[in-house]
Amino acid sequence: MQTLATTAAISTKLSTNLSGSVSKVDISTDSGALATDFITNATAQTVTATLSAALDGGTAGDASDDLKLWGSIDGGTTWTDISAKVTGTAVSWDGVTLEAGANKIKLALTSAEVTEGDEVAANVVGKVTTQTVTVDATAPTFDTTEEGTNEAAVDVAENTQVGIHL
Numbered sequence: 202m203q204t205l206a207t208t209a210a211i212s213t214k215l216s217t218n219l220s221g222s223v224s225k226v227d228i229s230t231d232s233g234a235l236a237t238d239f240i241t242n243a244t245a246q247t248v249t250a251t252l253s254a255a256l257d258g259g260t261a262g263d264a265s266d267d268l269k270l271w272g273s274i275d276g277g278t279t280w281t282d283i284s285a286k287v288t289g290t291a292v293s294w295d296g297v298t299l300e301a302g303a304n305k306i307k308l309a310l311t312s313a314e315v316t317e318g319d320e321v322a323a324n325v326v327g328k329v330t331t332q333t334v335t336v337d338a339t340a341p342t343f344d345t346t347e348e349g350t351n352e353a354a355v356d357v358a359e360n361t362q363v364g365i366h367l
Contacts, residue, residue: 221268223292223308223330225251239334244299248272250292250308250330256284267313271321274298276305277329280318301338307331
């Protein structure tokens with residue numbers, strides 16, 4: 202359990218030493234009307250994004266400027282450390298399973314000292330990046346009445362040739 206003094210120390214350190222941001226959030230299967238509308242029929246996704254800088258702060262031997270990347274698929278209620286899903290500045294969070302309906306994917310950077318998901322909200326570096334993804338799991342319906350069939354009646358006089366091209 203973290204004490205209030207430890208939380209305050211982490212928060213102070215974050216505000217003075219660290220910076221970073223997450224951008225270009227995308228999903229692997231966007232099957233909506235537009236390839237960028239974040240509407241899909243696939244619950245299994247890989248979430249990709251770009252970081253403004255690598256998680257390693259760049260100071261050799263000094264972990265005080267290192268960051269962690271956390272991800273949430275439930276609007277920030279629960280957080281998972283997805284730092285291992287980062288290569289350089291590229292994020293590729295595979296194995297994400299979304300629910301039918303609206304899903305709020307959140308990505309947040311924290312100090313490397315943050316070790317528990319319940320510490321994320323109080324220790325975010327910069328802003329939390331949010332992307333809503335809608336999983337439309339409703340199968341389309343078709344009108345099966347006679348007006349909605351694909352059958353066509355053609356009256357053809359005797360000795361008339363009809364060509365049908367498909």
